Amino acid sequence: MHDDVLRSSSHRTLMSMGIMENAVVLLCKRGDVSCGVLLERTLSFQSLMTKLFAKWKDLSEGSFSLSYSFAGHPKCLLESDEDLCVLYALTLSSRTECVDVAVKDLVDTSTVSTVVDVCSSSGDVGCGQLVLLDSVGTQVDLLPSFSGTNNSKVLKSAGWCNAIVGVGQVFLDGAVGFRDALSMYSLFHGFKYVYAKNDAQTVKVVCLERHTSKECNWIVKAKLEMPSGYFIIKQFVGEHTCGDASLSYSSSHSTSSFVGRLVSEDMRSDESKRPVEVMKDMKKHYGVEITYRRAWMTVKKARAHVYGDYMESFKELSWFVGAFRASNPDSMCVLERHDSEHFKRMFLGFAACKNGFTFCRPILFVDGTFLKSTHNGCLLSACAKDGNQGLYPLCLAVVDSENYDNWYWFMEQLKDFLEDGRVLVFVSDRHDGLLQAVKQIFPSSPHSHCLVHLKENLKKRFGGLDNSKKKYLVNLFNLCAYAPTVREFEKLLNKLKKEGGVKVAAFLDTLDNQHWCHAYFPGKRYGELSSNLVECFNNWIKKERSLPITLLFDKIRLKIMEQMSARRSASMKWKDVICPIMEKKFKGLFNVSKTWAISRSSDDLYEVRCDPSVSVNISSRSCSCGEWQINSFPCAHAFCALKRGGKNLNDYVDHYYSVDAFHNTYSKSINPVPTIWKDVSVGSDANVLLPPLCNKRPPGRPRTERIPSTGVKSRKITCGRCGQVGRHNRARCKEPLQH
Template sequence: MLSSSGVLCVKRFDSVHTCGAAVRTSRNPRAGSDLVSTVVADRERDKPLTRPTDVVFDLKNEYGLDISYRVAWLGVEKARGEVYGDHATSFDQLRWYSNSVMQKNPNSYINLEFDQKTGSFVRHFISFRACIDGLNHCRPMLFLDGTFLKGRFKGNLLAAAAKDANQGLFPVAFAIVDSENSANWEWFLRNLKEVVGGGRTLTFISDRHVGLLHSMPIIFPSAHHAYCLLHLQINLRDRMKYVNASYKIGLMRKLRECAYAPTVTCFNEKLEVLKKANPAVIEDFMKYLHPKHWSNAYFRGQRYREMCSNAAESFNNWVSEARHLPIMRLIDMIRGQIMEQMSERRVKCSKWAGVISPKMEKKLAAACNDSRAWCVSQANDDVYEVHSHPSMLVDVGKQTCSCFQRQINGFPCSHAVVAFRNSGRNIYGAIDSAFCIDTFRATYSGTIYPIPIVGRPLFNPAECLIAPPIGPNGREFHPMGR
């Protein structure tokens, strides 16, 4: 250091290191999990699904460090613990979180269960008030499904979702349970009943889990239970081993034609074709599969042409990153995603004009184009004959069509559109209010308020009431066999 100017001047440089640094390899303790945790902590905040294999590659590529998968895994786990909190202590923090939700979002519904003797977590159900209110403006139809959790203690996420007026996913309720079994589905449905109320006749669409088959008629006796067509097709495919793929696809297509058949007569014709293709397999497959749960011809509820439980599966994909987090952060991350979605759609619909939502307006325009060349004959003020191929009878007063698509879909078919056009009546008056823009706005009029983590009290082992779940061997789960 030059005293006159205060400038540091290097007069000699020795390139030989004496600080003890060495080449770091997987056998060198200097490249341990603490170092990995420090390096990947910022990355974990931006990308919760950071994989140990990516860390091994990146540390080698960027720093020339050779580390084992185990070291990378431990480092990622430590980083997640620093960023999101420890998996084990997160269960007890559900007490604070549940109280905070009820304070910030009054009249939400939460049910937290834990074993009073062992203190072990059992299950947790949550539905935010804004979701409960929004459901009243969605179609009376709920999609049910479950998915695996991928955090340290595993478990399953059960969810119920609806669709809004623009056919967008609308989460209603979800729960964390130890497994997707009959007892947990029954518990989920009993809690869900507290949320949805009994003012409307509901239609449920599910993958036909045995727990739902047993519990649905008991808990929702007046509801209609529709089976997911995609799962039925997969179940049929899996019954046929040692059969070539094209043959399986052909049978699945024939089953689909049966499901979409609009009348009983048409259904029976399609079913005969399906049975002739493979009598033994189809007879066994249909033994306990009543068509009232999967065929349009026999289904007595309103499913709005929703043949699959795609909304629930979309919800599972939507929360895929959250499934890796500690339970409290998992729930809060899902809350944050629902909160942001509701806010974004509330802003989006403020710019819409017209009567029905944009997606349904496009469907209506497509129906108008399809019917543009058809001629119409009038029988009386309400009844019209549409000369399509074949011709159809439309009653604009009763809002029915002999093609049955109007009744099945809950939305005007091409025949109904051209009949309304010739009658001089407003076609929008024949559209279910569930597809209207005003309904969409009402769906997202509520607000889910944030839960500031800054107010969370520090974990105190002496005050801990809820411990992690107990494993099948009667002991607490531990990662990597520790």
């Protein structure tokens, strides 16, 4: 009864301190001294070690062990985060609020140092002063405290001290678990070992020094126990008699598979982790040195462990197609394979995006980008812009390469998928296969060539010209593209040909004016002249492009699904009639037109006197400057006229820019594709999809970055180490420091 009262009182006290209800107190006892540590769900083993080091200053890594008893188990070890999770789960299931934890010294600390009261007759040390002595009366060296060498860091490998305990220790994971424990134990204690015997039944290991010079007694032997399949230690001599000869920071047994299992969780949160970062992390967090090649293999195996194997991923693709169709029945998924059952190509279109596209401007930005997986390949995509000028992906496909055949197939699937009665406008680069495919599948659709790519192609014709001349000619070409009237365009084009010379004139003659300039373009492209939007999409999925194919499709689906949900929620807070980006554009027009004078001719016709003056017709939504007609959004002159006429600006903006259209764009959702009911035998039948037929791999390391076009300027960065402005940072700096 008394215990219940105390427990209830302590529980109320903890709650009053703001401590969570499910917290458990660990009473850690060392000798005759005990201290309390609060066990919460978020407590890590490393944090527990730090707390104990703070309580007992003379504790150090590897000098003690932690254990507790529980319901018939007198000694349960605490050595890792997993052990803490098990303890926490046990306390919840048994409703225990306090657990006794034994802190046992592996080395007798009483022989390390002693505090004595010394009375020196010589007068060097006064009576009653405290002097720290060791067991033989020698004063303890405090010099390391000035260099920081006594401030040892608690490593993640602190729990590896007792990975091997003694005879009778059981390893539930069999030989793999025993070998991992060996690696942990040897890495923590800093010695190397060799296998005297290593097979499926018996593993016998001796110290490297014993193997070479017969001078060390350390040995461990474990055998397979049937029928359980467990490995049990049968012999263990834990004392090294070789002194410090075997101490080493590295180990040949820290294999890439072993290290890969250690860093797999980090790889899950950081898909772009590099081998050099793995090397640094292993040294910093585990005190282990590994080679670059081992780190490279570690990254490869860790990615396979976290994201799956590239080859095996193709076996799951058929399951993904079926699961995607079941959860998103109105979406479109087309998987093609060769006669030999090898993967050929796959198209994925989202019904929610198709529904929303009807409320977006009828412009499609299409492009292809390379994949970074083992089998290379290419990802084709079609994107649009929502009313707030945001990226709006519609569909994508994975093919073996960017060629006419694949672009033709992609456009066929796109046409079947959209079923859009509007005349679509395409914006893309000038890839031959893409141009032909669009012309054949969408013969009535205007096709705009990306102005950015055209300017880069033009720069290649500038041989021998200085930079100022190049900039001038590129700017002149830019003006040609934006010229609103045929008269102005022809005037600027003739000037460009004259000043650019024969090569520039020859390049311009290869361009069809109706594909790149405003003056001749036959369709309505809302002022969009470049395909940068789809380049943004390629960069948006940069990390996903290195994933196995099934995960690639699923991760992109997940990313688009989350984006649609986030934008739907954000738009619910908008109070204006038109989208924020376009509303901001109106405010900019107001600032531009403050000083202009306006004269009214009729209810719909106005003259805006600026330099030069223009005529605005409100009823036809036109301005003599041409900007309103081209962009389908009021220009600064139209803004003036509308304000003067007392008109509502929102009534003269295309519906595509309205908040209502934005809501409709994101009104539907992409449904999840759960794996909970996925058959474990997926990929094991005879009709499974095989990886694509491999082409000969080009020499050198696989490229992961796009080759920039000629004339593209990369952003210069300032190195944080040497201070130089260039293309390297602190991590890649090889410059000698100047003093």
